[in-house]
């Protein structure tokens with residue numbers, strides 16, 4: 325087949341799969357949370373309640389799409405699009421299987437970091453444009469939380485980069501033929517996981533949203549499909565971080581017997597479920613606790629991890 | 643740190659616990675006989691309306707959702723000409739039942755009051771009145787109250803002494 329055509333097919337398939345999976349995650353999350361809280365969750369619409377997502381979508385489309393008169397109209401409309409754009413763009417560099425990757429670049433990880441930093445704008449702009457004090461508080465928290473957690477998110481990945489000797493995600497996966505990086509880089513894995521949760525603003529790090537204190541945080545004023553975009557954007561983020569964790573630390577598509585695509589799906593699904601379990605079990609910390617953990621513990625730990633990995637790699641004389 | 647991992651593990655174990663949900667439309671919940679649900683107006687054992695249109699329920703109602711109009715029948719018995727409860731406002735507090743001197747108004751264990759049209763939640767007397775006595779089978783207000791009606795004079799109620807003849811008490 326024509327390589328351009330092939331690329332377009334791959335892009336469409338990944339786009340469709342990723343969007344549908346993150347919509348389905350809404351259902352999965354509600355069912356799993358219910359399971360862990362001894363309830364049933366949505367089980368009425370369709371088999372196992374699977375069509376609940378469709379029902380929700382229909383409902384959300386018929387909601388009044390309201391822009392508050394005091395809001396900054398253009399920014400208000402544009403902000404939810406940013407989060408979708410940045411997260412979806414990041415999927416371009418994730419190698420799902422050796423064939424299934426939209427673009428292979430040698431700066432894939434840097435691209436991911438850049439895009440996730442851009443994602444903060446979505447929230448800060450949404451909060452600022454809403455012109456509402458709760459939104460503003462949420463946006464402020466989001467900005468400081470994501471800036472401080474992004475710092476060691478980058479650092480925690482550098483261990484893997486050193487071991488693989490490349491920023492390219494495909495090279496990183498191929499370097500895990502013999503041993504998954506989670507074993508030599510366990511500290512890096514834990515740090516990346518924590519930073520990833522903070523990055524997607526999931527519980528226990530959902531302080532920008534914090535519905536028990538800030539109404540709904542940065543998206544208090546959003547309704548209809550614009551709210552839906554923040555919602556799906558969050559789930560897209562969860563899929564992205566789970567896929568990245570499995571690529572960086574759990575050998576991506578590598579695995580015995582089963583075909584590569586099954587392995588990456590299984591690993592990603594495992595981490596998605598772990599994200600949901602975290603939400604079922606964890607309380608939300610205070611904001612100052614969150615910041616002091618970030619700067620006083622996690623940042624020094626990731627620096628130490630970086631230094632030790634560097635020393636070991638040097639000593640082994642590569 | 644340890645406590646976080648422990649609570650994650652404990653929550654994970656809840657996967658194997660039984661679920662407490664009552665699957666409502668398929669599986670009806672148990673409602674106690676004195677549950678406060680849909681309101682009815684009951685009749686006395688003779689099959690007559692119990693309500694004497696005293697307005698006490700309407701006064702007691704905290705959301706003012708009862709309205710009625712009193713009138714009197716040829717036997718001298720008061721009864722409501724019309725009686726209306728707006729269930730879209732009722733909070734099922736049961737204060738009307740407590741206020742009622744004749745056990746006429748009663749709450750029942752029926753909670754399925756869903757309607758598509760709000761106006762359908764306004765119940766008139768013919769929707770409220772039931773054929774039986776409800777929760778207090780033997781009670782008959784007109785037979786125990788010392789009020790005169792056509793077929794019963796003063797002093798003829800159950801356990802009521804005849805009225806004293808004032809003239810015999812004169813010195």
Ligand code: SF4
Pocket residue numbers: 681699702703704705706707708727731732733734735736737738739
């Ligand atoms: S139950 Fe309470 S709210 Fe309802 S009619 Fe009686 S007094 Fe009014």
Ligand code: SF4
Pocket residue numbers: 692693694695696697698699700710738741742743744745746747
């Ligand atoms: S229902 Fe009871 S309280 Fe209400 S008017 Fe009739 S007798 Fe009085």
